[in-house]
Amino acid sequence: PDVADRVLRLPQAAKLRDLEPITLDGARERFGRRISEEELLLRLTMPEEQVDAMVAARDRPPPPAAARPGRSPLVSLIHELARRRAITEFELTHDQGDTVVWRRA
Numbered sequence: 001p002d003v004a005d006r007v008l009r010l011p012q013a014a015k016l017r018d019l020e021p022i023t024l025d026g027a028r029e030r031f032g033r034r035i036s037e038e039e040l041l042l043r044l045t046m047p048e049e050q051v052d053a054m055v056a057a058r059d060r061p062p063p064p065a066a067a068r069p070g071r072s073p074l075v076s077l078i079h080e081l082a083r084r085r086a087i088t089e090f091e092l093t094h095d096q097g098d099t100v101v102w103r104r105a
Contacts, residue, residue, distance in 0.1 A: 078102055 007013060022030070022044070031043045042051045066073075074092075081090050081102055090102040 074100065 027040055027044055031040055039051070039055065042054065081087050088104045092100045
């Protein structure tokens with residue numbers, strides 16, 4: 001038999017047949033007319049707790065980045081070393097034997 005036929009014969013499918021699609025006005029009535037379209041879409045598609053957590057976090061400052069996006073941590077480290085005049089030499093050896101040596105010019 002066709003997969004769709006098998007699924008549509010399930011008891012749960014009968015419950016879904018009677019559902020009416022929600023309209024934009026219906027969604028606004030359900031979730032409030034003052035929320036943004038983005039929040040409305042989130043509330044229509046995600047669990048309430050997750051949306052509430054996102055809305056609560058919206059006004060908090062973002063956490064500091066561990067490293068600049070698009071830049072490897074090693075490059076960031078070397079830039080930081082170059083910024084600090086008191087450090088004149090740095091050597092880093094990877095456990096696989098690779099070594100990076102940096103010296104101030």
